[in-house]
Amino acid sequence: MKTQFQWFLWLALVFLIACEEEVELKLKSSVPKVFIEGFIRTDSLYQRITVKKTNNFHESNNYPGINDAIVILSDETGRTDTLQNIENGVFRTRKVFEGIPNRYYFLKIIAENTTYEAKAFLPGVVTFDTIIYTYVNNTSIVREPGYYLTSIGQEPLGLNYYRILCYKNDSLFDGIGDYFITDDILVEGNQIVFTLPFKFDKGDTAKVELWNIDQPTFYYYVSLIKQLFGGGPFAPPADNVKGNISNGALGYFGGCGVYSQSVIIE
């Protein structure tokens, strides 16, 4: 009786956990729309912009590029470059076009007889002092035993927004849960000691990249992450990721001041 009861209780508990399965769901289709993605970076000599078209949900993930589009990048001082198509949907500046901080950049694209325009601000570079690594052993819900990085720096005064990226042996942690976006409301002007939630092993080269972004770009990432974490009744109601490109194009044109440091885990 006792064992039967226990078995029964386990059965009851097992059914508590939510379950998942893949299903076929008919979804409406749509007229393809242009989507544009591009970030001006202070650490790039050449800038890249992507111009492609959307697909229906059940179609392939290879999005058709608009390879005959005219893509023009310029900045406040009048510097201009007409980008050239280097691979499917990807355009790169013909000449060196450095991301010079603290100025506005303008994008103009003519694709399939429609003009799309956007404007982005490239903030200055914010640095941090050091990265140190420590071995963490204790078992934890979120952390497996391994090496974890701590970055130390001084947060500058003023309204700032950041994105932090981590690379392991030149490979970016690029999962949905690896996004790290923050404003500075909680740490304004403080000495920051920040432990990053990415695990490394002995012999790895770890790189931390700090992006300084502006307020609209911060909110773009907020809406992007919200969509990526969507699904489930506790998710926000569905909506499109906020963009800043005219004429109904999807996507985003932004700027980031980039600073990075590497360390080898010995």
Next chain:
Amino acid sequence: MNLTRKYIFLFLWCVLGFNLVYSQSQEYTISGYVRDSSSGEALIGATVFIKETQKGALTNDYGFFSIKVPHEKFTLVVKYLGYVTYAQTFQVKENVKVIIELQQEAVSTEEVVITDIRADENIKSVEMSVQKIDIQTIKTMPAFFGEVDVLRSIQLLPGVVFAGDGNTGFYVRGGGADQNLVLLDEAVVYNASHLLGFFSVFNSDAIKDVTLYKGGMPAQYGGRLSAVLDIKMNEGNNKKYVVKGGIGTIASRLTVEGPIVKEKGSFILSGRRTYADLFLKLSKNPRINQNKLFFYDFNAKANYEINEKNRVFISGYFGKDVFDFGNEFGFLWGNSTLTSRWNHQFNTKLFMNNSVIFSDFKYQFNIKQTTENVQYTSGATNLSLKTDLDFFWNDKLHLKFGQQAFYHSFLRADLKPTGQSNITPYKLPIRHGYEQALYISNDHKISTKINMKYGLRYSFFADIGPTTIYTFANPRDNRPIDTTVIQFGKILKSYHGLEPRWSLNYGINEQSSIKTSYARTRQYLNLVSNAASSLPTDIWIPASSEVKPQIADQIAAGYFRNFMNNQIESSLELYYKKLQNQIEFQPDANLFLNPQLEKQLAFGKGWSYGLELFIKKNSGKWTGWVGYTLSWTYRQMPIINHNEPYFAKNDRRHDCNVVLSYDYSARWNFSLTWIFASGNSISFPTGKYELDGHTILRYDKLYNDRMPDYHRMDLSITFKNKPGKKFESSWNLSVYNLYARKNTWAFRFEKDPNDESRTRVIKIYLFSIIPSITFNFRF
């Protein structure tokens, strides 16, 4: 079976009572209380009338009534569903006070011919769009994890749309989950759910009466647009000590009640706790066995009759939900309420109640990591003073009037380090509100066929100090450029308005009637949520210069018909509701720690109309009901679909419930419920693209799709053990989702991890079949 014995207890108190100055005619008054004979509990809404004239009144929330009687002989009749009817002949020469005790009906195995029971109440009553569920009915419904749930039972009624698995927010006639006023002994319950909505905070052992108003709200209720769920706690058996409880597979509960002074005062204490996390401790995996997942709640009440004119009560609720993940992340929330009341009977006709009520809701999360230890708290509190007067003028007029004053506090966000941390403490200023309402309402029996209830409510709300106002350069900034401190009592913005209410009953004949009603309601507090389901992290936003109060107007009409000598009740109701100043979030709104939250809101309107069909069988071995609702609910917002009307997320076209209960014998009962709800309105993607290497969904028109239909059957079997001299017990087996339908809880659209070139749709479903066993006892 002791079926035919009828016990009539009558305490006649001949007191030189007051004769009211204006009562010139040779009429006297009988006033007093109607109570349960075995426990002394006051019976709310019992019908007291004179057989010869068919005139009378209903007992109020404290079981009090007052009716005029002729000076010749008459028969006083008292009826209440589930109790043996009382009838006694009197002749009085002065005002008389009585206490009438009704005996509970014994369970019968034969078909009982119904002439005595107050089964025609749905025809005669002037109220419409109201559903009273007595707690005995709730206890025989199928349980979920062995727990019988008040909120779950409410969702089986027509007009109450099923909100979804694991969600005890409920939607009434197109209204949102925050538009329902949930009261426990007059105290506002901010969040009525435990365990992310799987259980409600109401322990059915502590509850006496549950009333749901879907429309035609009487003037004494206000503050929320759509519905009022008025829940009253038991007072406690004032004749003898009783211990009752249940032990189940997931949760257990215990109640102790008894007299303080026999028949003068009593108390009741009720507690409940789940222990799902004890099973987690059985796991060897340290990532699982260190988690805590439980809730508990506690109800307490005491009352004492100081003298025949005065009685005092004190009642409270305290509950908490705890989620703890290995001491690193913790999440807890809970409500607490405290109500203290004083009943005073001025004379045979005028009854008063004064209440001082405190209500609080708080949630908190804790992070404990080596370099980051923080605690975040948010919540809402109110202190209120209520005065309600009941004036039983004569058999044609019953006047109710009173006031309600509330002082609200809103703690939007409080973030502070609790140990090693980088962050500076951050606290948004506490906001305060003052809400005042006055109401007057009259139950007027105009003629033998026409009965009216009309009333007016006046409500006022002010956004007041003490608080601090920040000024920002841009709506998105989180750093203010200016700060102003507001003193206590200074009004920043106020709103007020009138809320007329009326309902009318036209009795066609003994079996049928037509009713109509109209109500305007105003709501000054808004619960804003950034999720499809209600969460404890939802934020309360009071009306202010940036947020106008919500307003609703509802008209309803219905035809009520009984069959087979009141054994079968039926009704058909139609309603139309218009909503103003409805709230939605801007799509990229950031709620967390946002000092400019109100700037992230958008406002629009809504409307809803529908039809509700209800058929109920009240007596005999087979009892139960069928309810069907056909409804449309629309919203219109400038930020959604370019201001085109769209189907609100709680729009469900069809909602059908079948509840069936079979008393096989005195010891066996079988109960079945079946729920069907057509899919609610939702937004599905119409395409996809890529950003930052991730698949991004594209939406063209929002709320243009439907979730799949939901249906489910639950079963409950109760077996009563042979009652001992003092000890009674029963076993209950409940099965949730009998045919194990995998009802979709949500969809997720993602890149296929096994095939990078395609995306797939994942269906998330919550429960397959769940059996549970509970052992209930009473001594």
